[in-house]
Amino acid sequence: MNTLVNYLETMFAQLPRNAQTWRLKEDLLATMEEKYNELKAEGRSENEAVGIVISEFGNIDELMQELEMTPLVSGAQPRVLTAHEVEDYLQMRRRSAFNIALGVAIIIFGVAFMMLINMLLGEGSQFMTMSEDSAGLISIVVLLACVVPGIALFGYNGSKNEPYEYMQRQFQLPNALWEEINQRKSAFMPTYKLVIWLGVVICIASPILLFVPMIFNEDASGYGVAAMLFALAIAVFLFIYWGNIKEGFSVVLQTED
Template sequence: METIKNYLDNVFAALPKTDELFKLKNDLLINMEEKYNELKSEKKSENEAIGIVISEFGNIDELIGELGVNLHEDEMNFPTITEEEVKNYMTMKKQTGILVGIGVFLCITGTALLILITTLVDEGIIGRGFSEDTGYMIGLITLFVMIVPAVALFIYSGMKSERYKYLKKGFNVPLSVKSLLQQRYNGFTSTYMVSLILGVCLCVLSPVSIFAASVFGDTASIYGVIVLLIIIAIAVFIFIYYGSIKESFTFLLRIDNFSKENVENNKVIGAVAAILWPLAVCIFLVSGLVFNKWYINWIIFPITGILFGMFSSVYSIIKKRKD
């Protein structure tokens, strides 16, 4: 009996909390319990009885349609995607998360290699006799060699995502599939939290490499910056990969950032992020390569993150008050 109740709870968890659906859920539970007791009286085993009950009453989508329950008027004209489409979309998001994560990792490590090669040439460790400009040129070539496959990965992942562009116009997910998605999302939440904590810890601890290296002199602090960038690259990969998986759940379930009230907010916040973060990277590189401020310019990223977080929060609060 508890299995039947849990089944209904999971199915209706993904539905709006309306009086009509609450009554429907209670009526279903009563009918399913009656059928269960009837089957038990016929000497059916518990597993057999539960299986028969769920198979007879389990198609909640059809039942809601027959009863004429209107869940979302503005979604009536949206296409209903199949379970196979849901699986394919989630697989695509996982794959593109890996591709984009690797691409960003290559870009950041390419910057680290640029700094490393330039420093090694300047100190005469490699390329003795090379001029300072030659060192910069070799470093830039290495950076572009890393960026080229990264761009290819970005383009390829974008092409894979393009296949599901039609979903942005709106869609409906069958209630049974939505219920399974909700269960999987609940199970994934703990994994996502661990990845988030790990990534944040790596970012917070990354400046330690600069402090540790600076003990051996100003020149050594540059190597600390290189280690910092590699640690940041690992953290960013973790954020992108697990964030992409989480995004697949929230998009299909239409929750968090993909709820209707947040979609408009995300457009503005995303536009600001598209300008702010590249600008922060440019300032970081210019201050390091031109003014040799590697020992302190790492602080650009935490400051940018704090300011961006403040903007996002304030903007969201203002929008909610206006609405």
């Protein structure tokens, strides 16, 4: 049996190490082992059984053509990532996800605060009345105070991603490391689905906030709009943050979700 495993390892050494080739190798090994056991049950010797199995399943050229897989060119081997490099990249994606999500949420918060200030300080306000120009100026200042940090986070995030540009090129993972990362992604997915579900619920329920203030005051619709924007900012943060973390796993595993 070890002969079949070693043969497959040699045969797949010429192919990129990614999710597609890993699954193909596992499926092919299972098929070869099944055929080997059948031949042994028929009374064939080990050497004879191995020879028959290899002759039947030992050529993967047709499979490679069907899957449009290209063998690696000698001298142009892709980079093999270490566990440390993969962990650094995943941690970077988590930080990057937080920065992007926070930047977008802050900008949306800025729009909500602008509307809220106009309602609180504008003409006809029950709290404090200012001229329309003064209230507008304050609201714009608050908006800029949110937009500028949000944009700054995007720029900062881009500079931190530059050292990991090699992840956009061809690379390989050792089989054991690929399996470990795949297990981590599988453990992550239930939480991801729950958070996305929560974000969807927030988006669906947020329009209700438009009408709540109007129950108490027909002229308070602006408060409802601001509240809805606050809720949507939270949902957008959840989508971007958790979605980018999931995408990081997909990049490492070279899978498409």
